[in-house]
Amino acid sequence: MKSIKKDFPILSKKVNGKRLSYLDNAASTQKPKAVIDALSHYEMNLHANVHRGIHRLSQEATYEYEKVREKIKNYIHAEQVDEIIYTKGTTESINLLATSLAKLYIHKNDEIVISTAEHHANIVPWQQACQITGAKLVVCPIDQNGDIELDAFNSLLSPRTKIVSISHISNVLGSINPIETMIKNAKKYGAITIIDAAQSIAHLPIDVTQLGCDFLTFSAHKIHGPTGTGILYGKYAHLTAMPPFMTGGDMIKTVSFEKTTFNSPPYKFEAGTPNISGVIGLGYAIDYLSQFSWDEKLNYENSLTKYLIESLSTIHGLRIIGNPSKRSAIASFVLDAAHPHDIATILDEHGVAIRAGHHCAMPLMEHLKLPATARASLSLYNDKEDIDQLCNAIEDTKRIFQ
Amino acid sequence: MKSIKKDFPILSKKVNGKRLSYLDNAASTQKPKAVIDALSHYEMNLHANVHRGIHRLSQEATYEYEKVREKIKNYIHAEQVDEIIYTKGTTESINLLATSLAKLYIHKNDEIVISTAEHHANIVPWQQACQITGAKLVVCPIDQNGDIELDAFNSLLSPRTKIVSISHISNVLGSINPIETMIKNAKKYGAITIIDAAQSIAHLPIDVTQLGCDFLTFSAHKIHGPTGTGILYGKYAHLTAMPPFMTGGDMIKTVSFEKTTFNSPPYKFEAGTPNISGVIGLGYAIDYLSQFSWDEKLNYENSLTKYLIESLSTIHGLRIIGNPSKRSAIASFVLDAAHPHDIATILDEHGVAIRAGHHCAMPLMEHLKLPATARASLSLYNDKEDIDQLCNAIEDTKRIFQ
Amino acid sequence: MSNLIELYRDLILDHNKNPRNFGELQNATKSIEGVNPLCGDKLKLFLLLENDLIKDISFIGTGCAISVASASMMTENAKGLDVNQCLELYAMVHSMLIGKDEIDVERLGKIMALSGVKAYPSRVKCASLSWHALKQALSTNQLTASTE
Amino acid sequence: MSNLIELYRDLILDHNKNPRNFGELQNATKSIEGVNPLCGDKLKLFLLLENDLIKDISFIGTGCAISVASASMMTENAKGLDVNQCLELYAMVHSMLIGKDEIDVERLGKIMALSGVKAYPSRVKCASLSWHALKQALSTNQLTASTE
């Protein structure tokens, strides 16, 4: 694959007078110029509120905005456009699910299965749902490599299992979970399966129809789109049955002070003026990425990830956290000599942007018996030079903390 | 005030070969070039996820993002920056309040007071809260002019009144509600007062400290900022006591599978990656507007509104809906000859963008015994020529439907 | 303004001013409500069905010129048809409104007056509301139809 | 890299490697937890208070070099002070960390080694966590302090 770095204006920025090596992609990705320009173009030529407008601007905005559902439907291989709900991000999507499913479907002593390695966004909303309903949160363990313990997962399943909500890729360990198998097994007990694809949406092809999951969610800002926008995919039959999450304009059919009736999905779940420009930006981000085949993308990312792991492995006193059987473009590590925050500060001085901390996965940190890790995460626009710069900066950290 | 039209790129666009007269500002406002450029600049120079990052980009993004709280605090005269919560819009803000206050504070037989003229966003969430808690929705009537019936309002208040949630300005009638008095009277009974400032934020100076309201909310896209961003102001003591709305990353203090503790306000209410660019765009929109004094802005808008009303009044067969004692920059009207949708379509052909329909205020439409209205709503960038263009187009509508 | 002239043809304006088959049908065997949640248009259809045949049909409601004229023309055309013919006609009208090519101009006849709508995507729902309600009435037991 | 050299001075690195007063205080009259929710740093302070006087003080916990060195220096400096002196010192350190001008360099003495932090806004909380916990311990009955 040819280098696409020049498509992303921010990547040619100097940081502290240094070349920028942006390796914080698991936190948020950068936007190609095509997306940035499209957003400006939108604001300068067709912004208006959507859906209820008869005038040209509103029609054009509505058209551009609704068109993105089709793009997302195709990108994740959903069956119908009205299975694509716009949210403000993965976090809202999971809150929507936890709230709505708790009302409809989860009862006392039911069980909700997650894993040790979940992001807070896929833990706390379920804790809240458990508190409200009296259901139990069941945590599937991971093994020493950071892989889901599939046997343990299977033995946790039972007719009490109402929800299985699992991340596709761990944002700390980079482990790719065997969601095909997990979904299939969970389905045997009639459980509702939810995939948190926040970390996978930019990195793996996703086919919700083939997976057979009931819901899948991701955030636009993790796939080169704007912040404040996310997608919740849900099977239409569920969406029809579920009560709304937020209420207000646009999600209703009729309102009177006595009685309100709700619109059909996806609108039922989209109260208020949506993030019109955010959605349109996401559409352009998908277009940008779709110019490359998955073969190209996977080849490039896999070889770069391999280079990252190999390079880090040669650094004495550095320990990579987890050794998953399938790894995505993420590596967490610690140094004997320095705390992750100190690493991050020194790396930053070298122009290397990584993340340090608990990565919104405190229970996993507890499990790993680590207060924090340093995390480098790749995107398609990264190259070997970025990784070399990382490794040099880590050596400097060791020098300071020798 | 000098014309600022040229600051807004979209306004020099031709629509159907015609000059654009954008009079749909109550639905959504346009952005000045300063805001559009600032957003591009952000994406090209400092995008990163906020709060948890040690590297330069994340620090800069966090700084820019947090700085906006200060701007909003000053703009609405709040006492503390941590009383400013970022949401995705007015609709989310009111849902947050209805959900959180229902858990904390609203009980069976309590009363929630709204008015006949509320937007669905300030009706349906309260209906939901009533359904959950067994509280009663009490609707304060409006008089023939479209003004709140203050006597009726006062007599509705009682120790059972837990919430009074009122729009500052009706998005259909343009009536400016006497919220100072209403808040003062509601406070006598210890009610929590909530102001829906969606329509007033761009048009009236707001001083929450002087008003003494407990909460106030608005959307960025109604004040020349981006979609997908809103503000909820709340008194700090309330924010501390209230349970969170959504849960996940960033809003927690500690998470374990057994127990989660929440962060302090405003973070407690801001789960997940926020709309970073949206918030930053809002900050620039506030900066843009703040270059003009309120005197200038009010003078200009009031005289333009006067011209609008006078011009519409001369059109035979046109009826302006409501005659409020204080009117903001909104006028709803109907024609004897043509239905509002037909008006809107014909106006659009003349380059005039207005809105037609129920304006997300079906109960008000029911009260007015109208299926729909046509609505022209002004912003600072409008001028008399826009209004003349509107009136000419209305005359053409009459010709077609004679 | 040629689009406007196409949209508001005399026939449309006439049907709007003098809608045919307007009013409640006392001996209706079926009635159904149609709502357009975006704009608030509402209408109610009344059908007198004998076996498969629409012996009589009427409507009440409020709406824009397009929706009233369309409902009026719909009742005129549906009266006397059987269920299958109605569904066939519905499909043809739908194709015309969304601007598909392969439509049978002759079979549509005067209904073609509605074809100006296709230039106005936001108005297609106004024109299709009554047809949608007709289809719902004939094919399901639902009592409300919605364009959304 | 001059900022880095300012940040990671030898004194800081030394306090990090060999934190003073590290460990639980068996005869503590008060203890308090400090958390930095953004990064997960945690420490626990133990105080032996006699009337107004800090007779002894210690800490345990994990954190970056800045937070450990800062806690270590804090205990060294707080030991023997009375409550008011401590709060005064807290205020001075806080001013230094956020880069205010009017600070008493002499009174701060070796603590000035922490002044490199002011160039790193995201690290100020690391340096202030222990001081914040100290202030909380002396001024309230709360048992956790948080930098947020």
Ligand SMILES: Cc1ncc(COP(=O)(O)O)c(C=O)c1O
């Ligand atoms: C009075 C009023 N309240 C609430 C809203 C809802 O705002 P949003 O759609 O931005 O959430 C609007 C705008 O549509 C409004 O005019």
Ligand SMILES: Cc1ncc(COP(=O)(O)O)c(C=O)c1O
């Ligand atoms: C696995 C995972 N789940 C959920 C989230 C939350 O996404 P957001 O903050 O965009 O709502 C993230 C990203 O931070 C993540 O990595």
